Amino acid sequence: MVDLEEYIVFEKTSGIKKESNSKLEVKQDYVTLTLRSGGSVTINFKSFEEEILRIHDFFESMTDMEPLNMNISDTGDIAYYFKGTGPLKEESDESGTIFFTYGVNLQELQEH
Numbered sequence: 001m002v003d004l005e006e007y008i009v010f011e012k013t014s015g016i017k018k019e020s021n022s023k024l025e026v027k028q029d030y031v032t033l034t035l036r037s038g039g040s041v042t043i044n045f046k047s048f049e050e051e052i053l054r055i056h057d058f059f060e061s062m063t064d065m066e067p068l069n070m071n072i073s074d075t076g077d078i079a080y081y082f083k084g085t086g087p088l089k090e091e092s093d094e095s096g097t098i099f100f101t102y103g104v105n106l107q108e109l110q111e112h
Contacts, residue, residue, distance in 0.1 A: 039108030
């Protein structure tokens, strides 16, 4: 069993494409969150190819404004809308190690 305190979990809550890949668990080591104004958040992933492709496939199956929940360190779900993705990039560090980056934009669901 996975210790969810070390993970960020994304879960689709509706949508046509809510099938077997409706949940994604990503180690926090691979994630950087940037909070923007108005409840918007940019999530940047940085990892090896296999992990980035798994993340990429999950978010590429989503439609614009599709709702999903994000749960950081098993602290509880926060509702968001999917707003889009950035490019999948191959990069390398100064030692020549190859890694991949990918970005996702979400908007917090505001209840009125």
